[in-house]
Amino acid sequence: EVQLVQSGAEVKKPGESLKISCKGSGYSFTSHWIAWVRQMPGKGLEWMGIIYPSDSDTRYSPSFQGQVTISVDKSISTAYLQWTSLKASDTAIYYCARGSAYNYYWGQGTLVTVSS
């Protein structure tokens, strides 16, 4: 069974750093792109970027380029989304999903709350 299991909810202060994770199982992790999607409170879905675990080829949406870093550790089948300095506007649910185009498999989401 294909599964994407994300790390738990985080509460952070503005200016802090954060790295959340997405662990894939039940399939060949290195053979499928992983995407990250943001959903701000009460809002729609926003595509952030993708990474190919086999060679770490990474693509970002222009809206998120320079704002976050997507990485992967293929030895443990885990993809990451990272911030160096969080802002209140980063408060959202972040989903990982398998695929570079449409996404059939999704993680359960990680709620990130940034508040002073």
Place this chain on the structure above:
Amino acid sequence: EIVLTQSPGTLSLSPGERATLSCRASQTVSSSYVAWYQQKPGQAPRLLIYGASSRATGIPDRFSGSGSGTDFTLTISRLEPEDFAVFYCQQYGNSPPTFGQGTNLEIK
């Protein structure tokens, strides 16, 4: 990037009725690379349709997709109580992939 505009914003219907949701793109979507997702509160999105008209695995045949170019439609032939949710279209033919703002399908 391609902007997707979904209409209506909210659709109020009763179980058993037919639902028609629209998604219009700001420019032609390559190869009809449009997907539709359903999202219920507190859940991740669920893929319904890809390639504009292909149903994803396990999706009931009351869900159908159509369209090409800049205009795409998701139709639910006879609404079941579990169908009420927010629906998003997505284009993945042009980089970056983008989503519409969503249509809230609510029980009348």
